[in-house]
Amino acid sequence: MLCTGIAVIYSCSHKAAPTIPSRPVEAVTGNKPDTADFASSNPLVAGKAIFEVKCTKCHQKKNTGDWTEEEWKPILNSMVKKAKLNDLQVSQVTQYVNANAKKS
Numbered sequence: 001m002l003c004t005g006i007a008v009i010y011s012c013s014h015k016a017a018p019t020i021p022s023r024p025v026e027a028v029t030g031n032k033p034d035t036a037d038f039a040s041s042n043p044l045v046a047g048k049a050i051f052e053v054k055c056t057k058c059h060q061k062k063n064t065g066d067w068t069e070e071e072w073k074p075i076l077n078s079m080v081k082k083a084k085l086n087d088l089q090v091s092q093v094t095q096y097v098n099a100n101a102k103k104s
């Protein structure tokens with residue numbers, strides 16, 4: 001009985017901070033949830049999602065094969081700024097574009 005009393009007093013005077021249940025991080029899949037996988041660990045898959053969703057906000061999807069890797073460099077340089085991509089996304093979309101660029 002004594003033990004229970006102490007336990008109650010203890011638990012009342014030491015309020016623990018409310019615990020926030022941890023939620024699984026959901027990938028932001030934009031407007032094409034069936035194909036867009038931004039969270040993929042494969043840069044080509046994530047890059048494709050970025051290319052198809054983030055890079056189609058202002059214009060139609062461009063054909064990666066219309067430019068060589070060299071030609072893409074200055075284009076991507078300005079476009080990733082327009083699309084407000086972070087460093088990881090820039091790297092992913094660059095790898096996707098280069099993998100599908102016109103072979104020079």
Ligand code: HEC
Binds near residue numbers: 051093
């Ligand atoms: C904020 C709007 C916007 C976003 C987002 C955007 N673009 Fe563009 N893009 C433009 C405009 C405007 C043009 C045409 C005028 C120009 O070349 O600046 C263009 C042109 C292009 C061209 C043609 C360049 C040429 O020399 O003919 C390519 C390729 C391209 N964009 C790729 C991309 C890629 C890849 C992304 C994503 C990383 C992207 N764009 C995101 C606005 C955007």
